[in-house]
Amino acid sequence: GKQWATTEVMVLRGVNRLLHNFFSQLLHTIENDDTDSPWFETAWRRILDYSLNAAMQLGGKDTMELRKAGIDMLLVCCQLSCHGGIVAAITPARVGTNMEVVNGALRSVRDANSKSAENKVVSDIALRWRRRLFLDAFKTLETLRSHFESDVEDVDEDNSHFIESVQLQVLHKLSEGLAKLYDCCKDEELSPHDSSSSKQDLEGTFVGLVATVAKKSAGDAGSRFLTQAQRSCFDLLRTMTSNSSLAALKVLASLAGESFSEGDVDPIKPEAAKVVADEFANDGLSRESKVEVLCGILSAYAENQENESWNVNTSTDQRKISYDLLVPVMQGGLESSTLLETSNVEITTETRQHIDFLWEKTFFTLSRMLSPSQISALYQNPELASTLIELITAVTNNVREHQYDDCGTLLSEGASNSLAAAKQQVSSRSTSSDKEPSATKDSADGVALKGVVNVFKACLEGLSNLSPNSDLLQSVAEMALENALDLISEADGSTGKKYLGEETSLGVCEVLMSEDSLESTVIAVFRPLCLLTRVENVRLRTEVGLLLSKIDLATILEESFRRTEEAEERAREAEQRSAELEAEIDELQDENDSLQQQVAVFMASSALS
Secondary structure, eight states: OOHHHHHHHHHHHHHHHHHHHHHHHHHHHHHHSSSSOOOOHHHHHHHHHHHHHHOOOSSSHHHHHHHHHHHHHHHHHHHSSSHHHHHHHHHHOOOOEEEEEEEEEEEESOOOOOHHHHHHTHHHHHHHHHHHHHHHHHHHHHHHHHHHHHHHOOOOOGGHHHHHHHHHHHHHHHHHHHHEEEEEEEETTTTTTTTHHHHHHHHHHHHHHHHHHHHHHHHHTTTOOOOOHHHHHHHHHHHHTTOOHHHHHHHHHHHHHHGSSSSSSSSSSHHHHHHHHHHSEEEESSSHHHHHHHHHHHHHHHEEEEEEEEOOOOOHHHHHHHHHHHHHHHHHHHHHEEEEEEEEOOOOOOHHHHHHHHHHHHHHHHHHSSSSSHHHHHTOOOTTTHHHHHHHHHHHHOOOOHHHHHHHHHHHHHHHHHHHHHHHHHHHHHSSSSSSGGTTTSSHHHHHHHHHHHHHHHHHHHHHHTTTTTTHHHHHHHHHHHHHHHHHOOOOTTTTHHHHHHHHHHHHHHHHHHHHHHHHHHHHHHHHEHHHHTOOOOHHHHHHHHHHHHSSSSHHHHHHHHHHHHHHHHHHHHHHHHHHHHHHHHHHHHHHHHHHHHHHHHHHHHHHH
């Protein structure tokens, strides 16, 4: 009943104070105990079992304080038995040389240079037992995690809402205690820098417990805000990630789920994705960690795409948040992969495999984002165009040289898909009675159309950076300008077609103007550029004129004539040489015939003799 629960709370709090005050002395007794199972170890395990049983109690208000007391006891046992907890427990508060506070009063102590109690407590034997006690306590936390994951609830239908609030309070108590435990263990047991496999397992188990608390402490169904317990968990995971914890970063990416590729009403997913994005923008994470975590994120994205789980009708706000979170993560991961490969430090085989896998998934991700269906979706969500352009820029700035051709092919397809989607949109608009909105750049149609054109321009610009004067670049630029001419000539009152044709042409001109070594590409599109000088749009005529003036046409023609004359001269010389060779061949043939006749006569005379 309630009275018994209150009694149990008092017992737990009493044991709590006892361990706080005398843990170092109790641990010291193990050093002098020659038995296989010291009495304090037995008592310690009984305390843990009793506390665990209290923490796993079911019910409402009557058991809330008992559950809190049990959780507090378990966490205190972990803190006291860890390396940092022992130092904190046995170090008294000093206020002067050889002075300490005892029961509120100052007392003199032994000389500071003499052997202290702390040194006795932290002997090798005590440290080994401390480790053993800590592992026992930490294992109990694992059992508590299994209890929360089992979803066992004792729900009173008449008071279910209150019981739920009790569960949240208990989990909030646990989340706050885990934060304190991490402060004690972050430099030892939960340190990400430790090479010991056991310590790494402890860190992973601890992070898993934090993730369980975060997931199980959700608010009401449909709630768009985090609970206090969830916020405490995210603050703790953020702190661990800032301390270079790869395990914490992986758990955050796992909690984010699909939030990097689609909106979600569950507040825990976008919050986790936000923490990951923030950490990727900082320098606290190692480059290897960023590459490895981005591999996992893009793998999840690829799996969602293959399962066709990405709903293109997701609301604008949710989609924009998802893209805004994915951009810094991909930027940070791709930049890290580039720095790893270009640095003088030798990278491991595992890291090399991660980088190769990262680029494989990056190309897949970008190919899906530049697919016709996703480009068409930009008309429902025009704000996403700018973030998609940032992704294109991040890929082209960091792609490896031996993958230029693959990336160039991908960008050329993206440019073609962008123009095709834009052309289809304006064509469908021109057949309806609503024509005018697409004519103005500030209208909804104009903004969406401009966004798609900017995606095309980003693909073309990336292609020019990777493969200047390539046949692929020339074909894309020529195709775009020819389509623009067709749209302008077919406009016939359709302001949307005219607008698209002019904006496409301006985009091509802007990209070609930004490069200094694209003369061959300009020459390849010389005919459509000349035709564009006769359009009505003054700005377009000016840009085309500036682009044409950028190339020294007279010099190019003179050089072409010179090369033509040289080629003709070489051809004449070749013909003359060919004639001379033919004459020599004829002479040699005649000489050969004469020799054959002489041989025949000689053989005949030899036969007669």
